[in-house]
Structure formats: structure tokens, C-alpha cells
Amino acid sequence: MAYTKSVPRIWRERIRKYRLLGGVCNDCGKVFYPSRRFCPRCGSGNVNKVTLPRTGKILYFTVIRNAPTEFKSFEPYILALIELDNGARILAQLTDIDLEEVYEGMPVEAVFRKYKEQGRDGVIEYGIKFRPRE
Amino acid sequence: MEKVFIVGIGATKVREHWNLSLRDLMVKSAIKAINNAGINKQDIKAIYIGNMSSGYLQGQEHLGALLATWLGIAGVSACKVEAACGSGGAAFHQAFLAVASGLYDCVMALGVEKMTDAITSDVTSALIMADDQEYVAFTGASFVALNALIYRAYIKEYGVKQEDIALFAVHDHKYAVNNPYAQYRREIKIEDVMNSPLIADPIHLLECAPIGDGSAAIILCNERFLEKKVSDQEGVIEVLSSVLATDIISLHDRDTYITLNATRVASSKAYKMARIEPKDVNVVEVHDAFTILGVISLEDLGFAERGSGWEIVREGEIEIGGKIPTNTMGGLKARGHPVGATGIYQIFDIVTQLRGEAGKNQVDNAEIGLAQNVGGVGGTVIINILKRVR
Ligand SMILES: [Zn+2]
Numbered sequence: 001m002a003y004t005k006s007v008p009r010i011w012r013e014r015i016r017k018y019r020l021l022g023g024v025c026n027d028c029g030k031v032f033y034p035s036r037r038f039c040p041r042c043g044s045g046n047v048n049k050v051t052l053p054r055t056g057k058i059l060y061f062t063v064i065r066n067a068p069t070e071f072k073s074f075e076p077y078i079l080a081l082i083e084l085d086n087g088a089r090i091l092a093q094l095t096d097i098d099l100e101e102v103y104e105g106m107p108v109e110a111v112f113r114k115y116k117e118q119g120r121d122g123v124i125e126y127g128i129k130f131r132p133r134e
Numbered sequence: 135m136e137k138v139f140i141v142g143i144g145a146t147k148v149r150e151h152w153n154l155s156l157r158d159l160m161v162k163s164a165i166k167a168i169n170n171a172g173i174n175k176q177d178i179k180a181i182y183i184g185n186m187s188s189g190y191l192q193g194q195e196h197l198g199a200l201l202a203t204w205l206g207i208a209g210v211s212a213c214k215v216e217a218a219c220g221s222g223g224a225a226f227h228q229a230f231l232a233v234a235s236g237l238y239d240c241v242m243a244l245g246v247e248k249m250t251d252a253i254t255s256d257v258t259s260a261l262i263m264a265d266d267q268e269y270v271a272f273t274g275a276s277f278v279a280l281n282a283l284i285y286r287a288y289i290k291e292y293g294v295k296q297e298d299i300a301l302f303a304v305h306d307h308k309y310a311v312n313n314p315y316a317q318y319r320r321e322i323k324i325e326d327v328m329n330s331p332l333i334a335d336p337i338h339l340l341e342c343a344p345i346g347d348g349s350a351a352i353i354l355c356n357e358r359f360l361e362k363k364v365s366d367q368e369g370v371i372e373v374l375s376s377v378l379a380t381d382i383i384s385l386h387d388r389d390t391y392i393t394l395n396a397t398r399v400a401s402s403k404a405y406k407m408a409r410i411e412p413k414d415v416n417v418v419e420v421h422d423a424f425t426i427l428g429v430i431s432l433e434d435l436g437f438a439e440r441g442s443g444w445e446i447v448r449e450g451e452i453e454i455g456g457k458i459p460t461n462t463m464g465g466l467k468a469r470g471h472p473v474g475a476t477g478i479y480q481i482f483d484i485v486t487q488l489r490g491e492a493g494k495n496q497v498d499n500a501e502i503g504l505a506q507n508v509g510g511v512g513g514t515v516i517i518n519i520l521k522r523v524r
Contacts, residue, residue, distance in 0.1 A: 068255060071274040077274060091386045
């Protein structure tokens with residue numbers, strides 16, 4: 001599919017994705033990921049960009065056993081909703097972990113990892129995953 | 135605002151239609167609805183087609199012109215309406231607006247999805263397009279996985295046993311047995327559900343709505359058209375209200391995961407517009423793409439207290455004869471969930487009940503029905519409230 005094979009598409013998200021660039025709302029206080037022009041909760045445009053902390057804990061997780069085609073070869077893998085130390089929430093895969101180890105509340109830290117490949121001749125897409133923190 | 139009536143319904147059975155294409159399905163349900171209304175196809179001034187993934191799964195867009203061509207009414211106003219799994223409900227909502235506004239006297243809302251030509255992992259890729267491609271689909275999330283997170287949040291918040299939530303699937307299958315349009319016309323037991331393979335923990339295969347093909351269509355008109363052009367004045371249904379609401383598209387941006395805010399917003403507006411309360415509803419269709427969604431929806435629609443949706447399932451209150459008969463034709467789980475068509479199938483099922491045509495599944499004296507159609511993980515919710523008026 002066209003959308004899965006584009007270099008500019010990855011390039012233009014690089015700062016928000018690789019640096020965990022989030023936003024904070026000066027009106028309602030919500031911290032969110034990724035950064036954007038308006039607060040998703042209250043709609044305010046009075047928001048600042050903020051580099052999010054790279055540590056947090058698992059709120060909820062699931063094990064994906066039937067993946068979308070691009071991720072088929074990685075089955076099974078853990079997907080988690082993570083709360084970072086400043087309250088921002090992010091959805092990401094876990095890595096360097098066995099399926100039996102994961103639990104709600106587990107402390108985790110961000111690492112830079114491969115997510116998928118744009119086919120046999122395409123580029124590799126990287127992003128932030130989380131691993132258990134000592 | 136013009137009053138809006140439903141005067142015709144048509145649908146194909148939901149199944150793996152190896153012998154029917156996307157366009158075949160559309161034409162079939164359209165003709166059935168036109169014949170059911172007893173009108174001419176030339177009477178239709180506009181068509182709104184609910185569909186989510188024809189482009190990705192069939193390589194086919196531009197469904198409005200395609201259907202107009204194959205139905206032999208090119209020239210008619212027709213286009214596709216998309217709101218993920220809420221596409222059908224959204225198309226019905228547009229059809230409602232078109233008649234209510236006074237612009238058109240007779241229109242058709244049609245839903246269609248052709249899923250079974252694709253391999254399962256491609257369907258999984260298609261469905262996750264309901265969420266943010268860059269920040270959710272990118273992570274390898276599946277649509278089932280997102281609902282699994284909701285499931286975990288609900289269980290943690292209320293300390294509920296999974297069996298009590300999974301019971302929703304058993305409920306749906308029981309009623310699909312008597313529905314000739316249903317995909318799975320057989321009963322299942324709670325042990326079957328709990329022993330079926332995990333798709334995304336804790337969600338089991340038999341807690342998920344199946345993949346299937348189908349199309350359903352509804353004819354809507356105003357009062358003048360009803361009196362002049364419709365010969366059968368029995369079993370006429372009025373659309374009391376039709377409301378669409380959105381919510382923040384992705385879970386990680388929301389403040390809560392155990393309620394779908396768009397259901398609350400849309401349903402409270404719809405009750406008000408229809409001048410009724412939840413207790414006045416005789417039959418309801420909820421969007422149980424996963425068992426947990428059925429339970430949460432009962433709460434968000436005002437039929438159960440927060441955290442007790444599973445209790446009214448267990449206590450039989452959603453059975454025919456119970457306080458709030460729910461998914462009486464099999465729901466998404468067993469009637470089937472051809473994604474973009476589902477919202478129209480729900481209206482089809484409610485009209486069937488209100489007309490007294492539900493056979494063994496008939497709810498006695500059903501007068502008011504409500505359908506809740508959900509797009510994505512609640513990013514869109516459409517509520518339609520219908521009433522039998524003659
Ligand atoms: Zn804000």
C-alpha cells in the first residue's frame with residue numbers, strides 16, 4: 001500500500017517520535033503526546049512544546065497474537081499504555097522482556113528501536129519502545 | 135424541520151459471500167429496500183453509502199457513482215460516508231439530515247463491507263486505520279488490542295470477573311439462532327468463549343465480532359412522500375432523533391478508558407431530541423464489537439449504573455422479556471459485523487422489531503427502539519431513536 005512506502009512521511013515525524021516531543025496545556029494542565037497546536041482535552045491553543053521524560057510505568061498492557069500484516073513476523077508482542085513520569089501517556093511496544101514478566105505498574109524506560117520495514121527494498125522505520133527499568 | 139420516516143428496509147444475509155462482489159451486495163440490498171417500500175428506484179433523490187474499507191480491501195472507491203451506475207439511476211446524488219465502524223450509522227445520519235432539512239423527499243441510506251476476499255492480517259491492518267496511523271497504528275497496535283486495554287481498565291476499576299463480561303457473546307448467539315440474516319445461527323456456551331484462543335489478552339476469539347460480508351439499505355422519506363407515494367401505510371416508523379458525536383480519537387489522549395464519552399454525549403442529545411428517557415426504550419441495539427463494549431455501552435446509554443452493565447446481562451435484564459431487550463437479532467457478535475454496513479443492519483433489526491416482524495425473537499409491543507453505532511474506540515458514536523407511529 002502507498003502509505004506504507006514513504007520516506008518523507010517518516011522524516012517529518014522524526015522530532016516528535018525520536019525525541020518524545022510532547023505538549024503541555026497552560027490552561028487545563030494536560031500533558032500529552034505528541035505535541036500539537038491545540039490541547040486535546042480543552043481545545044486551548046495556549047500550549048507549549050515539552051520534551052517528555054523517558055521513564056514511566058505501565059498502566060495497561062496486552063499481548064498481540066494476531067497482528068496487522070506489517071507486524072505479522074513479530075507476533076506475539078506486548079503493547080502497553082504507558083504513563084510517563086510527568087503524567088503524559090503514550091502507546092508503545094515493550095522490548096527486552098518476556099511475555100510472562102510484564103505487569104501493571106511496572107517501571108519502564110524508553111529505548112530507540114526498530115518498528116517495521118517498508119518492504120524488501122524500503123527503509124526501516126524506527127521509534128521509541130519501552131523496556132523494564134531496574 | 136421535516137418529520138422523517140422509514141418506509142423500506144432490505145439486507146443480505148451476513149456471511150462469507152464468495153459469489154457476491156462489493157457492487158452485487160449493494161445492488162441486492164438496495165433493490166430489496168426499494169421493493170420493501172413499494173416505490174420506484176427513480177423516486178430516490180439521494181444515496182448515502184456507509185463503508186469503511188472498500189479502498190484498502192477491494193481497491194474500489196467512488197461507491198456513490200458505482201452504485202448509481204449498477205442500479206441504473208446514474209444522475210442521482212450519491213456518495214460514500216466514512217466514520218470507521220460507525221460508517222453505516224453516519225450514512226443514516228446524513229440521510230436523516232437530507233430529509234429533515236426539506237431538501238429531498240426520499241433518500242436511501244445503504245451500508246456495505248466486503249471483507250472476506252482479504253487475508254485476516256490485511257483486515258487487521260484495515261481496521262486499525264480507524265485510529266491514528268502515525269501514533270497508534272505505527273506501534274503495531276491492532277483494533278482488538280485497543281479494546282483489550284479498555285477491558286483491562288474496566289476489570290481493574292470494578293473488580294469484575296471476565297466471565298461476567300464474556301457472557302455478552304453467549305447472549306448474542308442465542309438470538310442469532312432465529313435470525314435468517316445472521317452469520318452465526320448457533321448457540322455457544324461461556325466455556326466455549328473462555329476456551330477460545332486469545333487474540334489480544336484478555337480478549338478471546340469468541341468475544342470478537344466476526345469478519346463477514348454484507349449490505350443493508352433503508353429508505354427514508356418525509357410526510358408528503360409517505361402519503362402520496364407509499365401504498366402500504368402499516369408499519370411506518372418515524373426517526374425521532376439522529377445524533378452523531380465525536381470524542382478524542384486515541385485512548386492515550388483521553389482521561390478515562392472505561393466509558394465512551396461520545397456515547398454519553400450523543401445519547402443524551404438523542405433522548406432530549408426524541409423527548410424520551412432511557413426507560414421509554416423497548417428494544418436496543420448496542421455496538422458490541424467486543425463483549426466489553428456491549429457492557430460499557432449499556433452503562434453509557436443509561437440502562438445500567440456505572441460499573442454494573444455486566445450485572446444486568448447476568449440477571450437477564452437484556453433478554454426478551456427483560457427490562458431492556460438488547461441485540462435481539464444477534465448483535466455484532468452473531469448477526470455479524472460487516473464493518474461499514476453494521477450501523478444500517480442495526481436500523482434494519484430495530485425496524486424489524488418495531489414492525490412486529492421479528493418472529494420468534496419478537497419483543498411484545500415494541501414501540502420505541504434505539505441503535506448505537508460506534509466508530510473506532512469511540513471516536514465516533516451515532517445514536518438513532520426510532521418509533522412505530524402507525
Ligand atoms: Zn487543555
